[in-house]
Amino acid sequence: MASSPYSSAQAARDRVSRRLRDLRADAGISGTELAVGCGWTHSKTSRLENGRTAPTPEDIRRWCQACGAADEAEDLIAQSRDAESAYVEWRRSTRAGLRRLQDSYVSLYQSTQAFRIYSPTLIPGLLQTEGYASGILRISAAFQDLPVDDSAEAARARVDRSQIIHQPGHTFAFVVEEAVLRYQVCDTDAMAAQLGYLLTAGALPQVSLGIIPMAVPQRGQWPRETFHMYDDDLVSVELVSARVKVTQPSEIQMYARAFEELRSMAVYGAEARGLVLTAIDALR
Numbered sequence: 001m002a003s004s005p006y007s008s009a010q011a012a013r014d015r016v017s018r019r020l021r022d023l024r025a026d027a028g029i030s031g032t033e034l035a036v037g038c039g040w041t042h043s044k045t046s047r048l049e050n051g052r053t054a055p056t057p058e059d060i061r062r063w064c065q066a067c068g069a070a071d072e073a074e075d076l077i078a079q080s081r082d083a084e085s086a087y088v089e090w091r092r093s094t095r096a097g098l099r100r101l102q103d104s105y106v107s108l109y110q111s112t113q114a115f116r117i118y119s120p121t122l123i124p125g126l127l128q129t130e131g132y133a134s135g136i137l138r139i140s141a142a143f144q145d146l147p148v149d150d151s152a153e154a155a156r157a158r159v160d161r162s163q164i165i166h167q168p169g170h171t172f173a174f175v176v177e178e179a180v181l182r183y184q185v186c187d188t189d190a191m192a193a194q195l196g197y198l199l200t201a202g203a204l205p206q207v208s209l210g211i212i213p214m215a216v217p218q219r220g221q222w223p224r225e226t227f228h229m230y231d232d233d234l235v236s237v238e239l240v241s242a243r244v245k246v247t248q249p250s251e252i253q254m255y256a257r258a259f260e261e262l263r264s265m266a267v268y269g270a271e272a273r274g275l276v277l278t279a280i281d282a283l284r
Contacts, residue, residue, distance in 0.1 A: 011248060016080045017051040020063055024049070027067040037066035055080055109164050112230040113171065116259050120177045120223035122185070123194060126162045127174065127201050127209075132194035133158045135186030165207060175210045175262050177223055181279035188283050195280045199273060210266025211275050221261045229255060 024034050031045045038045075039062070047053040048063070055063070057077045064073040117124045123132060137151035137158075165172055181198075184191050202209035212219075226238040235246035235255045246252060267275070 012079075013054060014051045016055065016076060017049055019076060019079075020055070020060075021049045023064065023067040023069050023072065027069070029067070034063070034066050038062040106161055108230060108234075109161065113169060114229075114231050115170065115172045116229035116256075117173070117227075118175045118224065118259055118262055119180060119226045121180060121183065121226060123176065123180055123198065124174055124228075125158055126165055126172065127198060128158060128162065129190070129194045129197050130155050130159045131190030132186050135190060139185060165201065165204065171206050171208075173208045173210075173259075173263070175212065175259065175266050177212050178214045178275055181211070181276060182282070184283075192280055192283050195276050195283075198276050202272065202276075208268070209272055210263055210268050211272045212262065212266045213275065216265050219265060221258060221265070224258060224262070227255055227259075229259060232256070 024031070029037070031049070032042050035042045035045045038059075044053070048055050048059065057080075060076050060080060061070070061073045064070050064076065115126070117126070122136060125133070128136070133155035134152055137154045138149070141149040141151045164170060181195060186194070198209065201207055228236045228238075229252070230236070232252060233247070235252055237244045237246060246255065266272070
């Protein structure tokens, strides 16, 4: 696994800062001379060149103008926007409400053929019932301190969105840790209904549901952060503060390798059903 899920976002930012540095070098001017030309301090030049501060569009325009490369400004601005969008803060993405966040995934889901999802903490969204999703989203709304709690509407939207698992043209490989079956994030009846639904959804021909037992001997991978793989094009990693989009092929390959290793430790079929039934019994 990559050293940090922030790495793709940082690598994209580094490419922008490296191009700024190259423009200055090609122009034959020092960092101090560039700072004077742009009307800011030398320390700001250093922060921008080393990727410690993201440049604004105006910063990029001034930089390119000072280097005699004004024609490159708009392309660099577009690259910088792409770099910053690789790291999306939850607070920013939930500002318009949790319901809208659920709807924002629909086009990505429709365009994806092969889903690979690993979760060490929660039942994946595509397998959630409305009661379970309501519990999760209520917690999220409270933690994000949202001005309006639309978690009930968001839960219904999540379930509607999840109907994609019944549509042709898609395959779904889920791997969860056994502990996921025991974390009670909703009331007992809703939790029992959720676990019961796992038995139904896990039996669908297009769905592979693997559960890694807590007692699996000598793990090859420790529990990782929650991540979703969309074909071989995108990995979405969920952090406490943000969602990170991984698009670099080398990093996507690392997540694919991690997924396969986690998948190899899971049990399927009757063994997986047995773990779910045991979790249901524990609720009584």
